[in-house]
Amino acid sequence: MSTVLITGASGGIGYELAKLFARDRLNLILVARSGDKLAQIATELRALGVTVKTFSLDLATAPAPKFLFDQLQSENLSVDILINNAGFGAFGEFAQMSNEEIFGQIQLNITTLTELTRLFLPPMLARRTGRIMNVASTAGFQPGPLMAVYYATKAYVISFSEALANEVRNSGVIVTCFCPGATHTGFATRAGNDKSRLFKQLGAMNVDKVALDGYRAVMEGRTLAISGAHNWLVAQSTRFAPRKLVTAISRWISEPVH
Ligand SMILES: NC(=O)c1ccc[n+]([C@@H]2O[C@H](COP(=O)([O-])OP(=O)(O)OC[C@H]3O[C@@H](n4cnc5c(N)ncnc54)[C@H](OP(=O)(O)O)[C@@H]3O)[C@@H](O)[C@H]2O)c1
Numbered sequence: 001m002s003t004v005l006i007t008g009a010s011g012g013i014g015y016e017l018a019k020l021f022a023r024d025r026l027n028l029i030l031v032a033r034s035g036d037k038l039a040q041i042a043t044e045l046r047a048l049g050v051t052v053k054t055f056s057l058d059l060a061t062a063p064a065p066k067f068l069f070d071q072l073q074s075e076n077l078s079v080d081i082l083i084n085n086a087g088f089g090a091f092g093e094f095a096q097m098s099n100e101e102i103f104g105q106i107q108l109n110i111t112t113l114t115e116l117t118r119l120f121l122p123p124m125l126a127r128r129t130g131r132i133m134n135v136a137s138t139a140g141f142q143p144g145p146l147m148a149v150y151y152a153t154k155a156y157v158i159s160f161s162e163a164l165a166n167e168v169r170n171s172g173v174i175v176t177c178f179c180p181g182a183t184h185t186g187f188a189t190r191a192g193n194d195k196s197r198l199f200k201q202l203g204a205m206n207v208d209k210v211a212l213d214g215y216r217a218v219m220e221g222r223t224l225a226i227s228g229a230h231n232w233l234v235a236q237s238t239r240f241a242p243r244k245l246v247t248a249i250s251r252w253i254s255e256p257v258h
Pocket of ligand 1: 011012057086087088137182185
């Protein structure tokens with residue numbers, strides 16, 4: 001039976017993905033900071049007949065990815081599907097943002113995702129099989145005033161994932177970049193943009209639908225998948241519209257409304 005490692009599996013999209021993989025009878029390794037939530041989820045999913053291992057880890061700390069990899073190596077556990085899902089955003093002007101928020105986003109959304117890929121890809125290449133899905137965002141298709149760092153981290157994830165998918169195209173390993181748009185999870189509350197036009201007026205998608213799109217994307221081996229037809233259209237339109245206009249609209253949708 002294959003094993004899937006999901007980061008950020010204690011809630012939101014990661015938890016929904018875990019349920020889908022468990023229903024498909026794949027064993028799970030779930031990682032997040034909240035050990036109590038992970039323990040509850042593990043009990044729930046073990047009832048579906050799969051093995052679930054949990055790691056309560058702050059992946060925004062530098063040693064965490066290597067620690068996780070070494071733990072799994074020491075138990076002879078190999079990962080067949082890696083889902084780099086953990087990520088967070090912070091709302092506000094860059095100049096007012098704390099270093100913790102700025103560099104925390106870069107560490108978790110970029111550095112940890114890259115390091116986990118660096119660690120788990122070589123064993124997959126050696127076995128000539130495996131899948132990696134990096135969760136980016138439609139935010140990665142344009143600059144994002146008021147969430148400048150978050151949008152930029154997701155642009156990195158898209159660029160990195162598409163390039164890597166190309167590099168490994170004949171290796172038996174498939175790399176997928178999954179881009180959700182606004183989704184009802186704990187994300188907006190943590191980011192502080194739950195009052196934005198995007199979340200309050202334009203509408204967010206339900207998390208189960210988004211996770212199902214992600215699950216299909218990785219199982220079908222797609223290189224880039226955008227969840228939701230409206231999100232796909234917006235992502236395409238940003239390719240042709242003037243950059244300044246795109247940036248101004250991006251700011252408008254991030255602004256708070258009352
Ligand atoms: N929701 C949206 O509108 C949206 C849109 C586009 C893309 N995305 C992306 O989708 C991914 C999942 O987000 P979500 O919407 O499901 O958000 P969420 O509900 O806030 O879930 C985030 C998950 O990541 C975990 N996490 C956060 N910081 C962590 C850390 N330092 N170390 C380990 N785990 C950590 C959280 O668990 P703990 O708190 O227990 O650590 C939680 O399990 C993210 O990469 C996000 O950028 C979300």
